[in-house]
Amino acid sequence: xxxxxxxxxxxxxxxxxxxxxxxxxxxxxxxxxxxxxxxxxxxxxxxxxxxxxxxxxxxxxxxxxxxxxxxxxxxxxxxxxxxxxxxxxxxxxxxxxxxxxxxxxxxxxxxxxxxxxxxxxxxxxxxxxxxxxxxxxxxxxxxxxxxxxxxxxxxxxxxxxxxxxxxxxxxxxxxxxxxxxxxxxxxxx
Amino acid sequence: xxxxxxxxxxxxxxxxxxxxxxxxxxxxxxxxxxxxxxxxxxxxxxxxxxxxxxxxxxxxxxxxxxxxxxxxxxxxxxxxxxxxxxxxxxxxxxxxxxxxxxxxxxxxxxxxxxxxxxxxxxxxxxxxxxxxxxxxxxxxxxxxxxxxxxxxxxxxxxxxxxxxxxxxxxxxxxxxxxxxxxxxxxxxx
DNA sequence: GTCTATAAACTGATAGAC
DNA sequence: GTCTATCAGTTTATAGAC
Numbered sequence: 001x002x003x004x005x006x007x008x009x010x011x012x013x014x015x016x017x018x019x020x021x022x023x024x025x026x027x028x029x030x031x032x033x034x035x036x037x038x039x040x041x042x043x044x045x046x047x048x049x050x051x052x053x054x055x056x057x058x059x060x061x062x063x064x065x066x067x068x069x070x071x072x073x074x075x076x077x078x079x080x081x082x083x084x085x086x087x088x089x090x091x092x093x094x095x096x097x098x099x100x101x102x103x104x105x106x107x108x109x110x111x112x113x114x115x116x117x118x119x120x121x122x123x124x125x126x127x128x129x130x131x132x133x134x135x136x137x138x139x140x141x142x143x144x145x146x147x148x149x150x151x152x153x154x155x156x157x158x159x160x161x162x163x164x165x166x167x168x169x170x171x172x173x174x175x176x177x178x179x180x181x182x183x184x185x186x187x188x189x
Numbered sequence: 190x191x192x193x194x195x196x197x198x199x200x201x202x203x204x205x206x207x208x209x210x211x212x213x214x215x216x217x218x219x220x221x222x223x224x225x226x227x228x229x230x231x232x233x234x235x236x237x238x239x240x241x242x243x244x245x246x247x248x249x250x251x252x253x254x255x256x257x258x259x260x261x262x263x264x265x266x267x268x269x270x271x272x273x274x275x276x277x278x279x280x281x282x283x284x285x286x287x288x289x290x291x292x293x294x295x296x297x298x299x300x301x302x303x304x305x306x307x308x309x310x311x312x313x314x315x316x317x318x319x320x321x322x323x324x325x326x327x328x329x330x331x332x333x334x335x336x337x338x339x340x341x342x343x344x345x346x347x348x349x350x351x352x353x354x355x356x357x358x359x360x361x362x363x364x365x366x367x368x369x370x371x372x373x374x375x376x377x378x
Numbered sequence: 379g380t381c382t383a384t385a386a387a388c389t390g391a392t393a394g395a396c
Numbered sequence: 397g398t399c400t401a402t403c404a405g406t407t408t409a410t411a412g413a414c
Contacts, residue, residue, distance in 0.1 A: 006397080025213040025299045027389065041398050043391065098295060102351070105358040106287060106295035110214045119358050147373060154355075154366035155348055162291070162351025163343070169294040169308050177343035181374055184336060188377030195379080216407060230380050232409065 007045055009035050015056045019097040023053055023107045050112045053104070057118040060100045064122060068129050078137030079183075082156075085130065086182075089160045090175045098164040105161075127153050134186065143186040152185055196234055196244075198224050204245045208286040212242055212296045239301045242293070246307040249289045253311060257318050267326030268372075271345075274319065275371075278349045279364045287353040294350075316342050323375065332375040341374055 013034040017026035028039040028049065035042075046052035067088060075081040092099060101122040104111060108119065134149040145152060159178045167174040202223040206215035217228040217238065224231075235241035256277060264270040281288060290311040293300060297308065323338040334341060348367045356363040 021298050022211065022213055022296045024211060025296060028391090029388080037397095038399060039390085040392085040400080044397065047391080049390065102354055103295055105354045106292055107211050107214060108358050109210050116358070123355055123359055147370065148366075151366045151370040151373075154352070154363050155344075155370035158350075158352035158355050158363055158367050159344055159348035160351065161347075161354050162349065163347035165291055165294045165350050165354075166312055166343075166347050169297050169305070170312055174343050174347055177337075177340045178347050181336065181340040181344035184340075184374050184377065185370055188373065217409090218406080226379095227381060228408085229382080229410085233379060236409080238408065 006035075006037070010042060010045060010052070011056055011059055014052055015060065015100055016097075018053070018056065018103050019092075019100050022103055024110060050115065053111070054115050054118065057100065057104060057115055057122075061118055061122050061125070064125060068125075078133045078140065078142050079186075081133050082130070082137075082186075083179075085133075086156075086160065086175065086179050089164060090179075093164055093167050093173060093175050096168055096171070098168055099161055102161045102164060123157065127157055130156055137186070144188060145186045147185075152182075155185065156182055195224075195226070199231060199234060199241070200245055200248055203241055204249065204289055205286075207242070207245065207292050208281075208289050211292055213299060239304065242300070243304050243307065246289065246293060246304055246311075250307055250311050250314070253314060257314075267322045267329065267331050268375075270322050271319070271326075271375075272368075274322075275345075275349065275364065275368050278353060279368075282353055282356050282362060282364050285357055285360070287357055288350055291350045291353060312346065316346055319345055326375070333377060334375045341371075344374065345371055 010031065013031055014026075017030060017034070028042050032039045032042060042052070046055065068085075071081050071084045075084050089099065101119055104115065104119050105123075108116060111119070130153040131149045134143065134145065134152055137143040138145055138149070159182065160175065163174040163178045199220065202220055203215075206219060206223070217231050221228045221231060231241070235244065257274075260270050260273045264273050278288065290308055293304065293308050294312075297305060300308070319342040320338045323332065323334065323341055326332040327334055327338070348371065349364065352363040352367045
């Protein structure tokens, strides 16, 4: 382990702030108060704010990889895998937060290229995984879906990101309805 | 007409900045440079930045109403109406922008209640209209969709908002795929 | 209506003591 | 590693001349 206690608490607090307020709406002062240290101390770990943002998104991407691996290992079939994937977003919805990747995507133009690349990587990886699940599910006769997998994958990814946005603003869950409607696409011929 | 030339240019530029960078990522200085006046002059029209944000979102909501009215008047059937609605988002996608409402929703926690209310109103109005189109389309035998209209409406609204987010980050259109997949939901039994 | 001038607070960031 | 002290730049916002 190379990460100590303080870096973890900084990353946790920063991620929370970005997901709840947005990257450009939180300051080192906010973060310092949340973690209980001074702003100068944060600079010791993350000299620039973009370094911090990069580290948070980097960890988020690594965790996606771990989550997908865990799902692929434990879920019985492709539908169960997709349900587990959607569950990741529904847990975020429960917290009243939006996806870190979605939050950074909405500030995309103001992010440095190194962070932009991670955001794109997160979306690409998610999409590729979903496409693979659909292709596999169709091949196994699990889904009746007759269209292109890329269509359904784009629909799922977009509706999960947007669903979190919409749900938080209205403090009214959206992803349960989204999930139900989405599986109609796969189950219908 | 109560709005003069300068207010219109201020609202246009502010909307553009919010959709491209986000509410918390643009300043009166950015806006002043874009419009060609000094920051103090902006305060003459909009004393506080939240007044400006409110005015931009208020106009955006009024324009939604106009757009829905125009669609209801000109489109031949419910499917054509929904296609025209999706076109509003696809035009935004073409500009490389996200929805103003989606941008403000992603900064939701940092917005004053008066703006939050407009964001919620925009989403509520959009959803109600989409639900009505689906219910009407099913009643007319235009859609084979057998589920609850609220499900499909949540899927559409979420995927359009999220689709813009995803598309801009990857500079790769998403809404054409989203649209195709969505109509499978309505057309399938 | 638009300007100059200015303020008070906050921003990310650095230097250097402990 | 964490602190105090400090910086230069920016932010929203106001006062008052023209």
